[in-house]
Amino acid sequence: MMPEIALNILDIAENSVRAGASLIEITVSVQPEEDSLTVTIRDNGCGMTPEEMEKVQDPFFTTRTTRKVGLGVPFFKQAAESTDGSFQIDSEKGRGTLVTAVFGLSHIDRMPLGDISSTVYTLIVFNDHIDFRYTYRYGEKDFVLDTREMREMLGDSISFSEPEVSAFIKEYLETNKKETDGGADI
Amino acid sequence: MKSLEELRAIRAKMQGKVGVRAENENQIRVVVGMATCGIASGARPVLTALSDAVQEQNLTDKINVTQTGCIGLCQYEPIVEVLEPGKEKVTYVKMTPEKAMEVLRIHLLGGQVVAKYTLSAAQNNAE
Numbered sequence: 517m518m519p520e521i522a523l524n525i526l527d528i529a530e531n532s533v534r535a536g537a538s539l540i541e542i543t544v545s546v547q548p549e550e551d552s553l554t555v556t557i558r559d560n561g562c563g564m565t566p567e568e569m570e571k572v573q574d575p576f577f578t579t580r581t582t583r584k585v586g587l588g589v590p591f592f593k594q595a596a597e598s599t600d601g602s603f604q605i606d607s608e609k610g611r612g613t614l615v616t617a618v619f620g621l622s623h624i625d626r627m628p629l630g631d632i633s634s635t636v637y638t639l640i641v642f643n644d645h646i647d648f649r650y651t652y653r654y655g656e657k658d659f660v661l662d663t664r665e666m667r668e669m670l671g672d673s674i675s676f677s678e679p680e681v682s683a684f685i686k687e688y689l690e691t692n693k694k695e696t697d698g699g700a701d702i
Numbered sequence: 703m704k705s706l707e708e709l710r711a712i713r714a715k716m717q718g719k720v721g722v723r724a725e726n727e728n729q730i731r732v733v734v735g736m737a738t739c740g741i742a743s744g745a746r747p748v749l750t751a752l753s754d755a756v757q758e759q760n761l762t763d764k765i766n767v768t769q770t771g772c773i774g775l776c777q778y779e780p781i782v783e784v785l786e787p788g789k790e791k792v793t794y795v796k797m798t799p800e801k802a803m804e805v806l807r808i809h810l811l812g813g814q815v816v817a818k819y820t821l822s823a824a825q826n827n828a829e
Contacts, residue, residue, distance in 0.1 A: 518742050527741045534771070580772060588738040631746075638746055641753070642736075642769050659703060669709040679757040680712045691704045 520630025535561025
């Protein structure tokens with residue numbers, strides 16, 4: 517089991533990376549008034565057939581050859597559903613996949629959100645060839661980090677793994693998260 | 703709110719510096735397993751600790767930190783593999799950020815394999 521929601525997000529987004537996506541959109545929306553925390557991960561990767569989509573929620577199914585179990589999706593599903601939330605996968609072969617997990621925000625069994633900024637940072641810096649659009653919302657406030665906008669400002673030749681750039685990404689994510697949620701303990 | 707405008711300044715500062723960091727054959731590759739098994743057992747802080755240290759110590763020309771999927775040794779995660787040109791691959795198991803820093807100092811910089819953290823040491827202990 518993953519200790520935090522942010523690690524589940526990292527794990528599910530790694531599936532999008534392996535699916536050959538060129539754009540991965542991640543949204544984390546915390547709505548205290550509705551008592552919900554909603555995560556969506558959308559990619560334009562290879563997608564799944566209806567049969568694969570059914571099997572992917574089964575822990576004893578994986579397309580990998582290195583081991584016989586595939587726990588990523590079942591972990592995330594279990595984590596959401598155990599908080600009176602919901603879990604859904606929509607996918608189309610050749611078009612991409614959308615994973616939606618809704619958590620009961622104040623539910624006693626909800627794991628902490630965890631270090632979401634680190635998750636997004638890791639995805640962006642170590643997958644330089646993929647574009648990400650990350651939206652973090654708390655109540656009415658939100659902020660976005662879109663790597664396509666970053667590339668426009670940086671030009672094509674500067675990598676996100678350059679120390680100056682990766683340090684900026686880290687600070688951008690942490691500072692803006694704090695200003696969006698006021699440092700709330702989620 | 704912090705804005706992306708700062709990137710323009712970074713771009714201006716880095717003009718001329720670009721392109722020097724192309725991957726080269728003599729680079730040591732450090733690979734961190736980042737599948738479900740790795741992530742669940744703490745690979746993310748290991749990966750960031752390694753890449754932060756490599757950047758802070760200006761070692762990016764010499765050492766390239768990347769990630770990979772599951773290599774089938776889930777019970778030993780987090781796993782860090784060191785691939786040095788002309789040498790045999792070294793597999794470090796059950797890594798933490800602290801152990802990874804030791805590997806960086808003693809192995810990647812010092813050239814000595816940290817035997818106590820390797821897969822073979824872990825397998826011998828289990829027997």
